[in-house]
Amino acid sequence: MGAVIPKQFLLLNGRPVLMHTIDRFYAYDPQIQIILVLPSNQIDFWKALCVTHKFDLDIEIVKGGRERFHSVQNGLHVANGEVIGVHDAVRPLVSIDVIAACFELAEESLAAVPTIALTESIREVGYNQSKAVDRARFRSVQTPQCFTRDVLIEAYKSDYLDFYTDDASVVEASGVGIHLVEGNIENIKITSRLDLELAAIYLRNEQSDLL
């Protein structure tokens, strides 16, 4: 991003992105157990940010692993909920309704993830060729990806595969079907400075809707 600071610590309306993200989950349920999985070299920086921004929620910090997959495994060792949601730190604009819907559907159906429709045409690419595909057949996947505890722990006993780009793919490989919840379009993953500017616009919009 041209920034030295990891994306989850960049400021969105004056506060680190990650604090916005955590706030959403507390707003959904003030009793929720939050486990923050961070690369070990970021933990001290995070703690310093918490002091600076007077962010004193009770959060368990766990060291991250080599890939996202291993980070989730590490977090699972201390998770104690009956339903566990895995969320990207850099998705601060998930709606509380979406969080609630994912946790509720996972409780009923074992596995639930938020998705939204694709807005652009897509093509499937192969070696030296590509073909049009019906975009209505596909949906873009967000987080939080929610699962009952047993299902998620069992799935993460598998070996890591490159194909595992999210938790739903890991759980599905273990033989459990994934159910879908309608996500919210503002629930973007902040991967560039421009995404951060877009997030600021979404946030401003949200706040003006509340007035």
Next chain:
Amino acid sequence: MGAVIPKQFLLLNGRPVLMHTIDRFYAYDPQIQIILVLPSNQIDFWKALCVTHKFDLDIEIVKGGRERFHSVQNGLHVANGEVIGVHDAVRPLVSIDVIAACFELAEESLAAVPTIALTESIREVGYNQSKAVDRARFRSVQTPQCFTRDVLIEAYKSDYLDFYTDDASVVEASGVGIHLVEGNIENIKITSRLDLELAAIYLRNEQSDLL
């Protein structure tokens, strides 16, 4: 969008989106033939905007049809280029490099469209089920979609199908393979007020890069 004004006429940095879009193609080639296909009830409004904004480029205006497909057919009746590019009016931020690459590759290979990688995981959905798919197998399609004249005219002799969400799908159905160019991420389709705000950020960024 909550706006009465069609999206292509909304103001981006004080000028209608469509004028930005057209400017890009003139910047690529000042001799280019521009054909603007508009719903008939928007033509007078567009002409008034041209007066207001002192936009006096020589543009052919053609009445739109029922679907995008029929609008392209109408435009083709007056197109005279050896390579024809079809572009969405609401994509004002296509880069000149992308326009050039598409026209050049179409000249060599008959059909070329810009695409970018998907940034989110996707799932394929079916009746009451869904499954993870490898997002690296898919790319998101932008415009301008460029074709040699004969190829495009021949393809558009077909009957309309719902599946035809872009020109590449129409041309491909006629038996011609589509070649891919790397698109630019700023080349978004403006479909909401928030997209318009994002476009303004991209534009500001582009201008500051030029300083």
